Amino acid sequence: MTSIELDALAFSARIAFVTVLISFPLAMLAASWTGRRGLKGRWVLDALLLLPLGVSPAVIGWGVVSLLGPEGPAGDWLSKGQGWQAEITPHGLVLVAFCLVLPLMIRTMRPAFEAVDLLQLQTARTLGATRWSAWWSVTVAQTAPMLLSAAALGFAAAWGESGASVVLAAALQARWPQTAPDAATVPLTLLSAMQTERGQAIAFRLSMVSLGVALAAMLLSEWARQRWRRRALPLDARGVSR
Template identity: 30%
Template sequence: MNAQDWGAIALTLRLAGVSTLLLLLLCVPAAWWLARSRSRLRPLAEAAAMLPLVLPPTVLGFYLLLAFGPHGPLGKMTEALGLPGLAFTFQGVVIASVLYSLPFVLQPLLASFRAVRQEELESARLLGANRWQRMRHVILPSCRSGVLSAACLGFAHTVGEFGVVLMIGGNIDGETRVISIALYNQVEQADYGSAHRLALLLLLFSLAALTAVYWLNARKNE
């Protein structure tokens, strides 16, 4: 592998790490609300969060590009604040990745939170634990495998993203060129040897990530 390939790998791992951390911070409270809420808006909120499962990534990337562009609402807001634009930047790709990988983190968390027994929460509440303490000492420990599965799936899905990253980030070396885009470039250039190495790397990584998820689920069911 050449320096550009290693740069793409490093950028991909950085993107996946940052996105996964943000996804966990966002999805843990969101999943708990969806799991316990009786609001009439809950089905709509859950459907909106799961939309990337069926929405083509280029569609999401297209609308994000419009929003982040100089004439879009987010583009105008960042310009008014004196901040750099988000289109074709690493920060923009992070936002796009968080939105696109949201269902893959939210689903395992939802399944785990819905399995938490109400008796455990009531016992903790009677012992004087507040909401944060119940989340920290009861809910998250009992849902550890679900949280780890969510992190694995979110990380792995971000590593394999292509369409949404290409739409919002383009193909900028060292800024937005992740592994999947580097692989696409090599195929376009008929450099099949290099493309094979990157494709095999992604294949093995995906297999390892899914094996970890199924192993965690098997341990939870023991």
């Protein structure tokens, strides 16, 4: 592989890792909260949290540019007041990936939180555990496999995200050329390589690596999900006859 390909692979892995690192605790808390029984207005909250899943990634990219670009309301305030300017890499790429990965992880985690045994939580509280320690020792312990499943899915989604990234890169480069990136993710590098005849080999190799990363993530996610099903659900709920 060329240095460009290796740099793209390393950069994509870093973007995906940081995105999951930021998204994971927020998704876990949101899924735990919305998974509570009897929560009023939950369906409205669910719709808002999961809205990015029904929106084109290009819209997410445009929203990030409009909000955090040098001429955007938040971008202008951050630049003048805080001396910070959003860039395509890594800030913008992490942000657009975060917007798409967070609802996916919430959606994956929530069934596990909904299936938590409340009797065990109540027992832990009667034995002297605080609400926080009971949540960690009971809720997180019961949902751990699905948390791993969500993290694997989130990593794959952040690695392969391209729609929002393309819009982000194109918009920032067209309007503010000085923000041009010094590194690119695998999808962006692959798209650039496909535009030249010599780049077909690069595109093929990057596609194969991306396929391998996605397959590994899906296998890990499915293994973890099945592990949770065997632990948390009765045989009838798993689709297994007695």
